[in-house]
Amino acid sequence: MIIVKLGGSVFSDKSGEPENFRENVVRSIAGEIKDFYPEEDFIVVHGGGSFGHPYAKEYRIREGLLGLSEDALFWRKKGFSLTHHAMLRANMKIVEAFIDVGIPAVSVSSSSVFLMDSDRVVYGDVEPVRKLIETGFVPVLFGDVAVDLARGVDILSGDQIVTYLTKLFRPRKVIFLMSVDGIYDGKPGEGTLLFELSPDEIDNLIKRLAGSAGTDVTGGIINKLREAKEIARFAEVWFVNGLVPGRLSGAIRGDGFGTRIVP
Amino acid sequence: MIIVKLGGSVFSDKSGEPENFRENVVRSIAGEIKDFYPEEDFIVVHGGGSFGHPYAKEYRIREGLLGLSEDALFWRKKGFSLTHHAMLRANMKIVEAFIDVGIPAVSVSSSSVFLMDSDRVVYGDVEPVRKLIETGFVPVLFGDVAVDLARGVDILSGDQIVTYLTKLFRPRKVIFLMSVDGIYDGKPGEGTLLFELSPDEIDNLIKRLAGSAGTDVTGGIINKLREAKEIARFAEVWFVNGLVPGRLSGAIRGDGFGTRIVP
Numbered sequence: 001m002i003i004v005k006l007g008g009s010v011f012s013d014k015s016g017e018p019e020n021f022r023e024n025v026v027r028s029i030a031g032e033i034k035d036f037y038p039e040e041d042f043i044v045v046h047g048g049g050s051f052g053h054p055y056a057k058e059y060r061i062r063e064g065l066l067g068l069s070e071d072a073l074f075w076r077k078k079g080f081s082l083t084h085h086a087m088l089r090a091n092m093k094i095v096e097a098f099i100d101v102g103i104p105a106v107s108v109s110s111s112s113v114f115l116m117d118s119d120r121v122v123y124g125d126v127e128p129v130r131k132l133i134e135t136g137f138v139p140v141l142f143g144d145v146a147v148d149l150a151r152g153v154d155i156l157s158g159d160q161i162v163t164y165l166t167k168l169f170r171p172r173k174v175i176f177l178m179s180v181d182g183i184y185d186g187k188p189g190e191g192t193l194l195f196e197l198s199p200d201e202i203d204n205l206i207k208r209l210a211g212s213a214g215t216d217v218t219g220g221i222i223n224k225l226r227e228a229k230e231i232a233r234f235a236e237v238w239f240v241n242g243l244v245p246g247r248l249s250g251a252i253r254g255d256g257f258g259t260r261i262v263p
Numbered sequence: 264m265i266i267v268k269l270g271g272s273v274f275s276d277k278s279g280e281p282e283n284f285r286e287n288v289v290r291s292i293a294g295e296i297k298d299f300y301p302e303e304d305f306i307v308v309h310g311g312g313s314f315g316h317p318y319a320k321e322y323r324i325r326e327g328l329l330g331l332s333e334d335a336l337f338w339r340k341k342g343f344s345l346t347h348h349a350m351l352r353a354n355m356k357i358v359e360a361f362i363d364v365g366i367p368a369v370s371v372s373s374s375s376v377f378l379m380d381s382d383r384v385v386y387g388d389v390e391p392v393r394k395l396i397e398t399g400f401v402p403v404l405f406g407d408v409a410v411d412l413a414r415g416v417d418i419l420s421g422d423q424i425v426t427y428l429t430k431l432f433r434p435r436k437v438i439f440l441m442s443v444d445g446i447y448d449g450k451p452g453e454g455t456l457l458f459e460l461s462p463d464e465i466d467n468l469i470k471r472l473a474g475s476a477g478t479d480v481t482g483g484i485i486n487k488l489r490e491a492k493e494i495a496r497f498a499e500v501w502f503v504n505g506l507v508p509g510r511l512s513g514a515i516r517g518d519g520f521g522t523r524i525v526p
Contacts, residue, residue, distance in 0.1 A: 065398065077367035077400060084370060085355045092348045104340035107347060109372035115394055125388035131378055131410045135328065137340060147394045 001041040001133075001171040002252060003235075004033065005162050008049030008143070009179040010242035011094060019089060020050050025243060026097040029177065032248045033138075034102055040252070041133050043165055044094075044105070044140045047158045051090035052143065055083035056155050061145055065152025080145045080153050084111055091142050098138065106137040110144035114156055114164070117149040121156065121164045129165075141165075159227040166231045174235045175251045176224065177242025182259030183225070187212070194259050202229045202261070228261055237261035264304040264396075264434040265515060266498075267296065268425050271312030271406070272442040273505035274357060282352060283313050288506060289360040292440065295511045296401075297365055303515070304396050306428060307357075307368070307403045310421045314353035315406065318346040319418050324408055328415025343408045343416050347374055354405050361401065369400040373407035377419055377427070380412040384419065384427045392428075404428075422490040429494045437498045438514045439487065440505025445522030446488070450475070459525050465492045491524055500524035 008014060011026050033042055048056065056062070059079020068076065091107050098105035114124035132139045143158035159176075166174055184191045185205065197205070202225050209222055228237050238251035240258030250256025271277060274289050296305055311319065319325070322342020331339065354370050361368035377387035395402045406421035422439075429437055447454045448468065460468070465488050472485055491500050501514035503521030513519025 073399070074365065074367055077369075078362050080400075081358055081362060081367075081369050085359070088351055088355065088370070092351065095344055095348070099341050099344060102337065104337055104344075106340075106344050106374075107351070107372070109370070109375045111369075112372045112375040112391055115391060123390065125390070127386065127388070128375055128378060128410065131412070135410050135415055136336070137343075147391065147398050149394070152398055 001043065001169055002036075002173045002175060003043045003045065003162055003165055003169070003171045004248070005158055005174070005176045006044055006046040006094070007176065007178050007242060008047030008051075008053065008158075010177050011046065011090070012049035012051065014050055014053065016050055018050055018054055019086070021090070021093050023093075023097060026094055027101055028245050029242060029248055030098040030101040030103050030105075032246070032252070033098075035249060036252050037103060037138070038136065042138045043129070043133070043169065043171070044098075044138060045158045045161050045165070046090065046094055046140065046142045048087060048143050049090065052083050052087040055079060055086050056145070059083065061153055061155050064148060064154060076153065083145050084109075087142050087144050091140060095140050098140070104137050105140050106132055108132070108139045108141045110141050110156055110161055111146050114146050114161065115149060116146045116154050116156055118151070119148070119154060121160050122149065124164060126165065126168055130169075157223065159224055163227045163230050166234050171235050173238065173252070174231050175238045175240065175248060176228070177248060178239055179241070179243055181241045181244075181257070182239040183221070196260055196262050198262055199229050199232050232261045232263055236263075264306065264432055265299075266306045266308065266425055266428055266432070266434045266437045267511070268421055268437070268439045269307055269309040269357070270439065270441050270505060271310030271314075271316065271421075273440050274309065274353070275312030275314065277313055277316065279313055281313055281317055282349070284353070284356050286356075286360060289357055290364055291508050292505060292511055293361040293364040293366050293368075295509070295515070296361075298512060299515055300366060300401070301399065305401045306392070306396070306432065306434070307361075307401060308421045308424050308428070309353065309357055309403065309405045311350060311406050312353065315346050315350040318342060318349050319408070322346065324416055324418050327411060327417060339416065346408050347372075350405050350407050354403060358403050361403070367400050368403050369395055371395070371402045371404045373404050373419055373424055374409050377409050377424065378412060379409045379417050379419055381414070382411070382417060384423050385412065387427055389428065389431055393432075420486065422487050426490045426493050429497050434498050436501065436515070437494050438501045438503065438511060439491070440511060441502055442504070442506055444504045444520065445502040446484070457522050459523055461525055462492050462495050465524070495524045495526055499526075
């Protein structure tokens with residue numbers, strides 16, 4: 001089994017119009033997966049891109065439900081649902097693009113499955129996901145809103161879902177598709193591309209990135225590196241450019257261009 | 264807690280255009296629920312109406328995945344996803360209509376939660392649904408496609424979901440909203456409206472209905488009565504007309520116009 005994380009900045013332009021969708025990019029990625037399917041099982045997890053993020057930000061989902069007036073509470077709960085709906089719209093587009101190229105993809109709603117506690121996934125019954133795979137489907141999950149046992153609600157990142165699924169399904173490989181060539185020794189897309197990275201080196205890199213200017217830019221990558229270190233305990237991890245045809249195939253075969261985490 | 268089943272023929276015209284939606288009817292129903300919320304917890308489960316049924320029929324989901332050629336297998340799996348997407352479109356409309364009148368509704372994807380075996384629900388982890396309720400949401404589930412352990416895939420009726428949820432949540436009342444006034448001693452909408460019905464009388468009624476002409480018409484009601492008999496072991500059951508304002512409120516209060524199953 002291989003778990004593929006389809007970054008939000010791959011299937012859409014985060015700085016573009018709301019809910020813009022790179023149909024051709026997604027079809028190309030699905031086409032590369034098709035070359036290895038069904039000999040290899042796949043789970044796909046995608047991010048929010050131009051779909052979920054604007055709602056999550058507008059309704060400040062990350063701030064939770066504690067200490068709110070009745071009106072503010074309802075407003076945030078409304079935002080919870082609307083963010084989920086935006087993610088469903090992205091998810092349906094991705095699933096249908098996969099189907100168009102011959103992959104039997106199927107939507108799984110993360111917020112119907114996972115619970116969080118203080119910003120971490122603490123619960124999620126993946127038996128339906130397991131049975132979907134056994135039945136010959138490719139489940140497509142997504143970063144989503146979720147109930148948080150401490151804070152009421154929170155945003156559940158696609159990266160965290162990947163970590164959780166990796167622990168339970170033990171894929172042989174986890175591949176993160178990004179809009180840059182991999183992990184850099186500096187800001188994403190700048191500095192030197194790191195072809196190999198050990199879990200120990202990840203800690204040093206996180207320290208350097210956290211100390212650099214522009215933590216808004218690097219925050220995402222720091223969280224991603226933290227997940228990657230955890231995932232690397234169980235599977236080979238790759239970071240490759242999802243916008244460049246062939247990079248995913250390379251990571252699947254093992255001779256890819258990008259960053260490989262070596263245990 | 265009260266579980267409300269919103270029939271597909273209530274929120275849409277099954278014989279009308281694909282994906283037609285009775286926005287005003289759904290808002291009116293949500294408004295009646297609002298009169299009792301949040302003092303009373305609610306779970307809503309809706310049917311397919313003009314959304315899911317055309318896809319389920321076109322792709323013959325009920326026939327499962329056994330004995331199919333590779334092409335036919337992919338085609339049916341595609342139908343599985345497209346049926347789910349149609350249901351998600353209905354679900355988002357219903358959730359947003361509820362939100363518009365002030366109910367913090369939230370979508371729960373049935374196929375991400377439930378597994379079937381030979382046409383019955385055999386598995387479903389409802390902990391996320393429970394936590395959504397505890398957090399102050401009204402979960403809105405729906406009849407959906409589902410993995411069937413024997414047949415590959417099947418259609419999971421909203422009525423079956425209601426039975427399953429009733430066993431686990433023990434609501435004090437389960438209310439089925441239909442497009443007729445309740446259960447009739449004959450074809451739906453014809454014959455005598457039955458104001459009260461005991462579980463034993465349900466068996467006799469099913470026998471009479473099964474023996475009558477037009478089983479296509481009565482098939483739905485027979486399955487509904489079977490579920491109702493099971494549900495009546497745990498909760499008071501009402502069948503009322505969801506198209507007539509006030510009928511739902513009457514059933515919630517207990518002085519409603521429709522059919523009540525008396526244990």
